[in-house]
Amino acid sequence: MHRLDGDPGASNVAEVTVKALADQINAPGGCNEGFLRDDALLVVVAIQDTFDSFSEGEPEDWAAALEDAKGGDEEAVVLLVISTDIDDPFSLCGYEPSDEHELRTWTELMQPNALFGSACATDYVSFFETAAAMIKSQCDVFVPQ
Template sequence: MVAIQDTYDEGSNGTAEDWAAALVQAKGGDADAVVLLVISTDIDMAGSLCGPTIGVEHELRTWTELMPHSVFGSICAEGYSDYFADAAAKITEQCEVFAPQ
């Protein structure tokens, strides 16, 4: 699953916990069957690439942290290839251990 948004989430239905549960449910309850890549603003972290750090609740980052196989990348990076490569590596790892049900 790939989610790209240039801001932190403001107004989506539900919470990061709801989104994580929905992804896992869609995969028959198997969290290991999901790899999540989120590319979004990083203004919630010190050393932000996107500008001054502000104190916000960043649901997209929280969602990423809730998923056991995930990658978060800054939308303000010069390129996203490293993020996609990290996600592809996680997909490969999960495919090697995946047991279809």
């Protein structure tokens, strides 16, 4: 198993994301103090140009961790993922059938407040326009805890 010790998270982006939500580093005096706030949406942007084969847990665990970080309020979380899309027959990266693309599954579990984009896109304008509209929509209905 690939570990986080000294690893910037390139090969296990979901695990690194979940670990960034840990109570001990978000508590007063922690290195992530103030990152999670009751009065703000949690917007996660995960960018990885390969499958995530090394993260601990499963996409269901990662989705639950995001929701748990916001007190179980799934409407308070937006997930944006840019990754390879070789599992899609209409891929921009070239198609190679696969059993499961865990980052895509993670994104699908977080629907409708999640968006998946191809790392092989020639530009990301439409992805981020859609993402901005999604975030704005969630801000409009967000109720701070």
